[in-house]
Amino acid sequence: MKIWLLTHGQLVFLEGLKSCLDLLFGEEQQPGQPSPLQFVSSCDLRALFDFVRLSLAPCGSASWKGPVLLVDDLSVLLSLGATPVAVLDFIHYCRVSVCCQLQGNVVVLVHSSEDSEDEENELVVNSLCHHSDLILWAQGLATGFCKDVHGQVRHSPAEQDLVQIYQYKIQDRNVTFFAPGLSAAVL
Amino acid sequence: MAAAGGERGRTSFQRRPGAGPRPSALPGTRPSLRHGQLLLSSGLPSLDCVLGGGIAVGTLLLIEEDKYGLYSNLLFKYFLTEGIVCGHDLFVASAKEHPDNILKELPAPLLDDTYRKELGDEAAVVNSEDFQDSMKIAWRYQNLPKMETSPTTYTKFGHYYDISKKMPPELCQSVKRHSFYLHEELSFEPKMKAWNMNSGYARLLQSIQRIISQEGFDGSDPQKKQRNVLRIGIQSLGSILWGDDVCCSDTPEDPHSLTKFLYVLRGLLRKSLSACIITVPSHLVQNKAIMERVTNLSDMVVGLESFIGSERETNPLYKDYHGLVHVRQIPRLNSLICDVSDTKDLAFRLKRKLFTIERLHLPPDLSDTVSRASKQDLAGSAKLLSSGCGAVAMGKKHLDF
Numbered sequence: 001m002k003i004w005l006l007t008h009g010q011l012v013f014l015e016g017l018k019s020c021l022d023l024l025f026g027e028e029q030q031p032g033q034p035s036p037l038q039f040v041s042s043c044d045l046r047a048l049f050d051f052v053r054l055s056l057a058p059c060g061s062a063s064w065k066g067p068v069l070l071v072d073d074l075s076v077l078l079s080l081g082a083t084p085v086a087v088l089d090f091i092h093y094c095r096v097s098v099c100c101q102l103q104g105n106v107v108v109l110v111h112s113s114e115d116s117e118d119e120e121n122e123l124v125v126n127s128l129c130h131h132s133d134l135i136l137w138a139q140g141l142a143t144g145f146c147k148d149v150h151g152q153v154r155h156s157p158a159e160q161d162l163v164q165i166y167q168y169k170i171q172d173r174n175v176t177f178f179a180p181g182l183s184a185a186v187l
Numbered sequence: 188m189a190a191a192g193g194e195r196g197r198t199s200f201q202r203r204p205g206a207g208p209r210p211s212a213l214p215g216t217r218p219s220l221r222h223g224q225l226l227l228s229s230g231l232p233s234l235d236c237v238l239g240g241g242i243a244v245g246t247l248l249l250i251e252e253d254k255y256g257l258y259s260n261l262l263f264k265y266f267l268t269e270g271i272v273c274g275h276d277l278f279v280a281s282a283k284e285h286p287d288n289i290l291k292e293l294p295a296p297l298l299d300d301t302y303r304k305e306l307g308d309e310a311a312v313v314n315s316e317d318f319q320d321s322m323k324i325a326w327r328y329q330n331l332p333k334m335e336t337s338p339t340t341y342t343k344f345g346h347y348y349d350i351s352k353k354m355p356p357e358l359c360q361s362v363k364r365h366s367f368y369l370h371e372e373l374s375f376e377p378k379m380k381a382w383n384m385n386s387g388y389a390r391l392l393q394s395i396q397r398i399i400s401q402e403g404f405d406g407s408d409p410q411k412k413q414r415n416v417l418r419i420g421i422q423s424l425g426s427i428l429w430g431d432d433v434c435c436s437d438t439p440e441d442p443h444s445l446t447k448f449l450y451v452l453r454g455l456l457r458k459s460l461s462a463c464i465i466t467v468p469s470h471l472v473q474n475k476a477i478m479e480r481v482t483n484l485s486d487m488v489v490g491l492e493s494f495i496g497s498e499r500e501t502n503p504l505y506k507d508y509h510g511l512v513h514v515r516q517i518p519r520l521n522s523l524i525c526d527v528s529d530t531k532d533l534a535f536r537l538k539r540k541l542f543t544i545e546r547l548h549l550p551p552d553l554s555d556t557v558s559r560a561s562k563q564d565l566a567g568s569a570k571l572l573s574s575g576c577g578a579v580a581m582g583k584k585h586l587d588f
Contacts, residue, residue, distance in 0.1 A: 017454035024382060024451060025396050040447065041381045079446035079480045081383065111483055118476035145531055170524045172221075 001076040005055045007067035012055045039082050045090040052094055067104035069094055075111040075121055084120045088127050133158050148185035213416055215273025217344055222521035227416065227462050228345035230265030233544040235345050237533060238487055239517055239526030244416060245457045246518060251469035251490035253510060258491050258535065259466045261542055263420055265348060266464045268293045270418035271362050272346050278365040278398055278419040280391055282428035286366030290359055294348035349540045367394050369429065385444035387430045392451055395419060405459040417461035425467045434471035442477055449484040488515040504549050508534040512544050
């Protein structure tokens, strides 16, 4: 699980795996500084939000407009013991501080599947879909594996009923998008 | 113009003189062409091909056990045996049988000439049949190369093992072995209470972390000149013997223990020179949500489905094979794409001494009355065909292009 925060012209990065190891195997933490991954033992995501809030706090005279918060992978928080309501609260708090107060953007990644049996995950995903301004959904093709088209992305902005579908092919460092029917296999 | 052309001939690249000696390569590893990470062999060269060259150092391979655990146990042993042959250190953890007993039952390595002789015998039998009848109708296909059933490896990486023979004990003793047998471990320390995890898993994590830091696999000991790889094998994780009721109840007491364990284990693997194989009895796990999370938390997931006891055992379509292999996940390290093989339908078979994973080849249905049962079976297995992406767009099965 990783969190990137682009603010004050800097990139603040939290690596979940490393913080988790430090929490579990490291020496005793000072009481004033709880680890951001405290929720592994205490089921409370407040410390994680405090990390985001403190990184966003204006330092010096100028305040940075338009921070960006990237969360790679919210579904992992559920695997680590957080309840779906706690995860949704965390995202809500982040949205209020980043989007409403600072006019920034929040980008969140979740795993989902149409035939998934993970109800908690589906709850989080549905709720996030309702509150998001833009949903990008990457899926495999319904017809199976293809070497030239690796999948499709459904682009659906909120407020509009328009759903655009782009197909993609992934290369080593790059992804090419094209309209359905215009893949290299056909042209 | 001529001057500019001459200048373009010289580049600014200059080789640094005396760049220093190259770091010594770790035994039994080779760098990957795709992402530059070090790869280890899983002990089964055909599995290495399926996984994109091998198991990268620092990653986790999860095997979903087949119904009676026979073939997954074989893969587990192959992994450990490969470690012994390459000179890696081993860490074996189990709650079912004592790790020393597991290590006594490892297969013996096949020397190159004996393996080639085995392969040569079989190939010779096939070739002698072929040369007799040249194709009469499909003569255009006469000169096409034969279809390769098992994925080929062109480099010498990975060894073959003979299951019918046991590894000689002196070879087994030649590497350092650490073991963790749950029922012999001391009660857990009070610090682990804060972890909020099943005590068996917590003790295992403590043990792994201790070995990694004491033996210097995480690079914490700069004095150590010859670095080595640690191969960790955990047998039947999630079964009732570990104290976890994931396999017996739809609503387990602590559904997060297993996933937390995998997360922390992956953290330990990432920061050390180690690789891990875990077998999980996924067919017993009642709550499918947990298996989905377990799959997402592992790097490589391979599921084995054996035909023992199912109607496919007597199905003539599958008569050459003993089961199917489902590759559920392959990691994308340092790159957006992974080396996924083109064949999604894989099957395994256990020949007299060797275990191989091959492309599933269905023989042509030449009977006078095409049987309905086989058609339904094929339709069922068509649904199992996986696409490149994890989630498949369900919908009308139309062609998009």
